[in-house]
Amino acid sequence: MERIGVWLIGARGALASTAIVGARAISHGLARPGGLVTELPEVAALRLVGLDRMVFGGWDIGSAKLLHRARAMAVDDRAVPAGLVAALEDDLLAVDNHIKPGFVDGGGRGAARDGKKREPLEAAVARLGDDLEQFRLEQRLRRVIVVNVASTEPPCARVPEHDTLDGVRRLIQGDRRAAVTPSMLYAYAALERGCPYVNFTPSTGATPAGVQELGWKHALPFYGNDGKTGETLMKSVLAPLFRMRNLEVLSWAGFNILGGGDGENLSNPRQRESKLRSKSGVLSPTLGYAPHASVSIDYVPSLGHWKTAWDHIHFAGFLGTKMSVQFIWQGCDAILAAPLALDLVRLTDFAHERGERGPMTQLACFFKDPMGVSVHSFTDQFRLLLDYVDEHVSRERHGRRR
């Protein structure tokens, strides 16, 4: 039975460890696949890789073991059942053996910490690529799909070299660290070694045209950015409602509080800027105008991996009468995101198996800031996925009849 590799960047984080626990638990028959979009009957019509055929590995820069992280998710956050983590101890220890040191020094400031010698970008690309190759060969994998679930980086200022593959190569060869963030370097290493790539974070990843050119060159599918799991998901469902009822949104104020590693990381203003940018793209294109809008993100350590979003929407109806809607979203971040990461792996595997290349726009509904797609309504984005499924299902039916 052929297996595929799932190589997680940030493999010991909350999202990664929940995805690994979930995939292994479902494979062993210890949990049900609720929350996986690919288990919906209309999407499951595609013949997708089983979760039991996924072999996990990845990179991280933290030293805490995966098992330790999973236990913390169970005990401290009550995000996953403790019994499940206990039953999966051997699986988690085995995955830990496939987690390799990541690349930490990237964009400008913060480089060369602790007086340690910096790894040149070119050497890092070769090392990271070798990790992927070794994993694929040793585990006899059909392919390795790389998914970025590492901490959000600060935005990276665009330079002209980002626009072409030659330019990106020159940045790497010239060790131009301020213009090459770790997420870009990982995306480059993945695509260079023939691995499809997905960016679940708002970090730069494969956004530069020069990095995407590498994906096209090697006939690979890739996609991102930033998984859509909570407040922005609600926005992409509700904003079309106001538009379709011709109700004018006067203001939309969103307040988010969260803890955990993501919350702590986003308490840094530069990292928070990346997240706020990817969250801000839904309203104006959906409504056709720009209402007063604000989004804030605050770190509240005691919340752990639970996030609360409170949104206040002020709108005007017939005769200009003003009204409001408020919603409170309380979710466990990793539990919302982990099944989507697994969905993305399955759908990316499917696309690569069929020789599809370039941005996988059919996956727009999974992202806050989907590459190359101008529709922001969740329903319209989901329709893109269903159209893709229909097309493949009918193609396979016709193929079989011939």
Ligand SMILES: NC(=O)c1ccc[n+]([C@@H]2O[C@H](COP(=O)([O-])OP(=O)(O)OC[C@H]3O[C@@H](n4cnc5c(N)ncnc54)[C@H](O)[C@@H]3O)[C@@H](O)[C@H]2O)c1
């Ligand atoms: N609902 C969600 O959970 C959700 C939704 C959308 C996006 N995201 C994004 O997913 C990412 C992960 O979220 P999380 O809650 O698991 O965060 P986390 O802090 O628990 O985990 C991040 C992991 O990345 C590792 N890391 C940091 N820099 C790295 C590097 N250079 N190379 C390799 N590993 C590195 C950290 O050591 C840590 O283990 C974040 O960027 C977050 O914004 C999460």
